[in-house]
Amino acid sequence: MVLTWLTTVNLELSFQSVIWGFGDIIDYSKQYLSPNFSEFLKYVKLMGQTLAIALWGTVLSLIVSLILSPLAAKNISPHPIIYQIVRELLNFLRAIPDLVLALIFVSALGLGPLPGLLALGLHTSGFLGKFFAESMERVKPGIYEALKATGASFFQIAMFAAWPSILQEVAGYTLYIFDRNVRVATILGLVGAGGIGLELSATFGFFRYDQASALILIIMITIIVIDYLSIWLRKRIS
Amino acid sequence: MSGTDPIFELKHVAKRFGKSRVLANINLQILAGERVALVGPSGAGKSTLLGLLNGTQLPSQGEVWVFGRNLARLSPSQLRQVQRRIGTIYQQLHLVDNLRVIHNLNAGHLGRWSLFKAVVSLFFPLEVETAAQALFKVGIPEKLYERTDQLSGGQKQRVALARVLVQNPIVILADEPISSLDLGRSREIMDLLRDMSEQTGQTLIISLHAIELALSHCQRIIGLRQGRILFDVPAPEVLPEMVEALYRIENARTEPIQKI
Ligand SMILES: Nc1ncnc2c1ncn2[C@@H]1O[C@H](COP(=O)(O)OP(=O)(O)OP(=O)(O)O)[C@@H](O)[C@H]1O
Ligand SMILES: [Mg+2]
Numbered sequence: 001m002v003l004t005w006l007t008t009v010n011l012e013l014s015f016q017s018v019i020w021g022f023g024d025i026i027d028y029s030k031q032y033l034s035p036n037f038s039e040f041l042k043y044v045k046l047m048g049q050t051l052a053i054a055l056w057g058t059v060l061s062l063i064v065s066l067i068l069s070p071l072a073a074k075n076i077s078p079h080p081i082i083y084q085i086v087r088e089l090l091n092f093l094r095a096i097p098d099l100v101l102a103l104i105f106v107s108a109l110g111l112g113p114l115p116g117l118l119a120l121g122l123h124t125s126g127f128l129g130k131f132f133a134e135s136m137e138r139v140k141p142g143i144y145e146a147l148k149a150t151g152a153s154f155f156q157i158a159m160f161a162a163w164p165s166i167l168q169e170v171a172g173y174t175l176y177i178f179d180r181n182v183r184v185a186t187i188l189g190l191v192g193a194g195g196i197g198l199e200l201s202a203t204f205g206f207f208r209y210d211q212a213s214a215l216i217l218i219i220m221i222t223i224i225v226i227d228y229l230s231i232w233l234r235k236r237i238s
Numbered sequence: 239m240s241g242t243d244p245i246f247e248l249k250h251v252a253k254r255f256g257k258s259r260v261l262a263n264i265n266l267q268i269l270a271g272e273r274v275a276l277v278g279p280s281g282a283g284k285s286t287l288l289g290l291l292n293g294t295q296l297p298s299q300g301e302v303w304v305f306g307r308n309l310a311r312l313s314p315s316q317l318r319q320v321q322r323r324i325g326t327i328y329q330q331l332h333l334v335d336n337l338r339v340i341h342n343l344n345a346g347h348l349g350r351w352s353l354f355k356a357v358v359s360l361f362f363p364l365e366v367e368t369a370a371q372a373l374f375k376v377g378i379p380e381k382l383y384e385r386t387d388q389l390s391g392g393q394k395q396r397v398a399l400a401r402v403l404v405q406n407p408i409v410i411l412a413d414e415p416i417s418s419l420d421l422g423r424s425r426e427i428m429d430l431l432r433d434m435s436e437q438t439g440q441t442l443i444i445s446l447h448a449i450e451l452a453l454s455h456c457q458r459i460i461g462l463r464q465g466r467i468l469f470d471v472p473a474p475e476v477l478p479e480m481v482e483a484l485y486r487i488e489n490a491r492t493e494p495i496q497k498i
Contacts, residue, residue, distance in 0.1 A: 140330075140332070142328060142330050142332040143332045143333075143334060145294050145328075145332065146326065146328055146332035146333075146345075147345055147348060148294060148321070149292045149293070149294050149321055149324070149326045150321065150322060150325070150326075150345065150346060150348050150349045150405055151318040151319065151320075151321040151322030151348065151349025151350075152318075152345070152348035152349060153318070153348075153353065155353045156348045156351070156353055156356050159353070159356055159357055159360060160334065160337075160341070160345050160348060160356060160360070161334055161345075164334050164336045164337045164341075164360075165334055165335070165336060167336050168336075
């Protein structure tokens, strides 16, 4: 009891204002019921930009992990020290939230899609790099040994044995990360890193809840469609 | 290296895995052009011995000399130089299932190819003619562009052999290269290996369970039992008693390796 009272005092809330505010909340909610699609084309374009950020971010992390994963796979890595360093690097990339990375890149490079793409790409390199490295560690050791025995170099073994052996996992993980990147890319716009999120935060700034509602609908539908697409694709692969 | 120098020389070689001794005091010389069969019961150490010869394993004791060089003394790149001249057909084949046959065959080139060439070839297969010829020799020319996991066990075994043909090494180490082939096919593959070594002077070391094929196709037979060389004689001198002793199952100690 005392605690409840204390918290309400601290937040300078009163039960009265909550009850009076109730009417406002209904008023407020009503505006969402009539989404305003007058700028539909612009929204779709922005959604497209968000998708592009997610897509190229995923491509960037694929390229980064193409090089880093074999180095971070214990059984083929050319040297234990290289293995350790790359592992730590991947851990580090996974540890910084992409929102933080986006803020850093926005302040360095200015507003726009590029900082968003870089933030997503680097952060998810940490995931893909680690997933792929672990898949490579599960490949039968003899496959690597057989190539090594012909005098193949480390990168040749990576290209001829490691990557081909984990193709199914690569496809699965990449789709999963793309899916995730689409969601995160909408949020990244809020800090100015391009795409539909920036527009969304602007509509809130101008109290245009009807427009916000339209934007949210577009985002939700896109994410649901992509979700189903990637489930379908993943089923086809396995 | 003169013609009479041994290709392989093992001096007092022992190999342990943890506490189990798999090979003990192996002394061996193999000359250029010899066809040697390695026979012995399961667990005798045949695969381990082949692993020492191609440098993928190092001995726990003693020295392994290949082409006149002590493998333990070589830098990684020197070791690769030696290894590209040794072709190995593994007992478990170790092909990459997701790749098409052509790429598994072209893996035989890797010791000579640059990284760039290797990567290009994964997308636009290079030296297709060489690969096709090798596949023709092992009797499955139509499988060149098939995915490797679609092949039967016997077909995979022949792809593994063709990969070594593509590599075209000075020495071929074959670890039970006919274990999943029927008798007719086995004879065919053994004929192919023998003819190759006769025509090109390639040295051949084959581990086999089929003792008759060993006797008919190889000049020298090495019997390995519990990590030791029981006999090492020319094929015509192998007696039935020797074979019997090699494969005899002891009542007291049926374990294939000695624990110490
Ligand atoms: N990497 C390893 N770690 C531990 N033990 C091993 C290893 N490789 C081989 N061994 C052991 O060494 C012994 C000899 O194995 P090896 O494969 O050389 O026998 P083999 O003569 O080739 O037998 P097979 O005819 O069944 O192929 C076996 O008891 C095996 O368990
Ligand atoms: Mg074996």
